[in-house]
Amino acid sequence: MTGGRREVEIKARVSGEVANFLRSLELSGAVLSPPVRQVDHIFVQRPFRLSDVSAGVSPIVRIRLTEVEGNANTLLTVKRDLVDQLDCVEHEVQVSDAEATAAILEELGLHEVMTVRKVRRQCVLSGFIICLDNVENLGTFVELEASGLFLDDDSETIRSKMWAVAERLGIGRENAVSMGYDRLLDQIRDEP
Known part of the structure; x- marks a missing residue:
């Protein structure tokens, strides 16, 4: 699996404790990045819907448009779930033309099923990337991410270490979310 x-x-979902979280981050010495606007266009293989995709079925393909301090960037990402939606293999490459990339994906038999818009600030603490995300139509979340791991690493051990860091920052497991933003938005969209 070259390049993955x-x-x-x-x-975790964050509600009223954002100020406490930010204070805890500051006390830990971590400094959040400037806000980055991200627009994710989510594609899956035809005829699947987003809710049909799971490990072993089909990957999710994302075109991410980012803007920070007037600078734009576009990434093409392919994600395949391993254990669950928050444990995946990811291949990513910078592309110069989002529209042409979307057209190529359509020609390959994929179709766009979701757009996710968010503002992200991030930092690194205890070896983990910490993201504070304000997601349109969903609210505010904190993510801790460990990437570049070997495929045989134990994800539950890694997650235990991440939760220890999160809890030191005032983010409890009772607010845990086990899905990506795209699938959370898909659930809302499918509710009557």
């Missing part, structure tokens, strides 16, 4: 990396995450 494993990504393991934990994610």
